Amino acid sequence: MNEASGEGTDAAHGAHGRPPTRAEKWAAFKESPFLPALVLVFILALAAGLFAGSYTYTMANPTPHRVPTAVVGDMEAPRERTFVTGLEKALNTSLVLTRYGTGAEAREAVEEQEEFAILRTRGTGVELDVAGASGASVAQVLAETAAKVGQQTGVPVLIRDIKPLQDGDPRGLALFYISLAAVIIGFVGAIQLSVHARALNPAERIAFTVAYSLLGAFAIAAVVDWLLGALDLPFAESWLILALTMFTSGMVFTMFNTLIGRWAMLPTWGLMVLLGNPSSGGAVSWPLLPSVLGHIGQWLPPGASVNAQHTAVYFPDHQHLFPFLVLAAWALVSCTVFWVYRHRHPGGRDHAPAHAAAPAGA
DSSP: OHHHHHHHHHHHHHHHHSOOOHHHHHHHHHHSTHHHHHHHHHHHHHHHHHHHHHHHHHHSSOOOSEEEEEEESOOOSHHHHHHHHHHHHHHTSEEEEEEESSHHHHHHHHHTTSOSEEEEEETTEEEEEEOTTTOHHHHHHHHHHHHHHHHHHTOOEEEEESSOOOTTOTTSOHHHHHHHHHHHHHHHHHHHHHHHOTTOOHHHHHHHHHHHHHHHHHHHHIIIIIISOSOOOOHHHHHHHHHHHHHHHHHHHHHHHHHHGGGTHHHHHIIIIIIITTTSSSSSOGGGSOHHHHHHHTTSHHHHHHHHHHHHHHOGGGOOSHHHHHHHHHHHHHHHHHHHTGGGOSOOOOOSOOOOOOOTTO
C-alpha cells in the first residue's frame, strides 16, 4: 500500500512539476491583467504620437488655401490687379474674389461669415479690411502679407480691422479653450459614470449626463466671464452651447462604451480629440487648415461647438442653425444607439425580485 501510494504521489508531483506548454502559457496570459496592460502601453504610445502629429500638422505652419474676399470697386485696373496678383503669390494661395455693389453689402457678407476680408479701391491705392473676429490667424496673415506686397509693388495699402476680437482674447483662442474643456470634460464625465456609478440604469445614466453637462457648462462660462473677465459672453446662449457640447461628447463615449466595452476610449479620443479639435477652426481658422480637415471639422461636435460659440459672441445677429443641428444629430444618434443596445450597457441594476429561499428539507 505504501509503495503504491508513493508511486501515485510521485506521478502527481510529476504532473504538477512539468513545465506548462506554450498554449497553456498563452491561455494563462490572456486571462491575466497583463494582456490589456500591455495593449494599453502600445495604444498610449501610438495615441501620443498621433496627438502630437495631428496638432502639429494643422497648427504648426498654417497656410491659407482659399480665402473668400469681398471686392468693392474696380480691382481690374493695372495697379490694383498687380497688387492682387502679388498678394496671391505671396500667400501661395488664391483669393476667392466676389464682387459687391456697395461697401454695406460687403460688410454684411463679412457679418454672415461668408467673406473674411474686403478689398476696395482707394485713390491710387487699395484698402484692405480684415475681420479679426472671423479668424485671428487669417486676419494676421492677410494684414502682414498685404503690407509687404504694397511696399514691393508700390501700391499704397490702408489696412483696418473692422471686426476686432475682445480685449481679453487678443489671439482668439479663448473660445477654442472653453469648447475644448466642454468636449473633454464631457467624455471624461461619462467615463467616470461608467466606473463609479455602474449601477445606473440607461435612463438614469442619460439623466445624470444631462445634469453634469448643465452644471459643468455653467461653471465654464461663469469662470471665463464672471471670474476672469476674459470674454464678455452672451451668458445664456454660451452656457447652453457648452452644455449641449458636453452632453454630446458624453453620449458619444457612452454609445461606444455600449458597443465595444472597455475600448470605447479609442474611437472617442480619435473622433473628438485627434480629428475633431484640430479641425474645429478654433485655434486655426478653416482657410488656413488643410482643405479636407476644414470641411470635415464643421461636421464634428468640436467644430460645431466652436462655430456656434464664435457666432454667438462676435456675430450675435447672424447666428446659424447648422452647428446646432450637427450637435443635436450627434447627440440623438448616440442616445438612440445607446438605448437600442441598452441590454449591452455595462452596469445597471437587476430589478427582478429575489427568489424566495427554499424551505429547509424541501
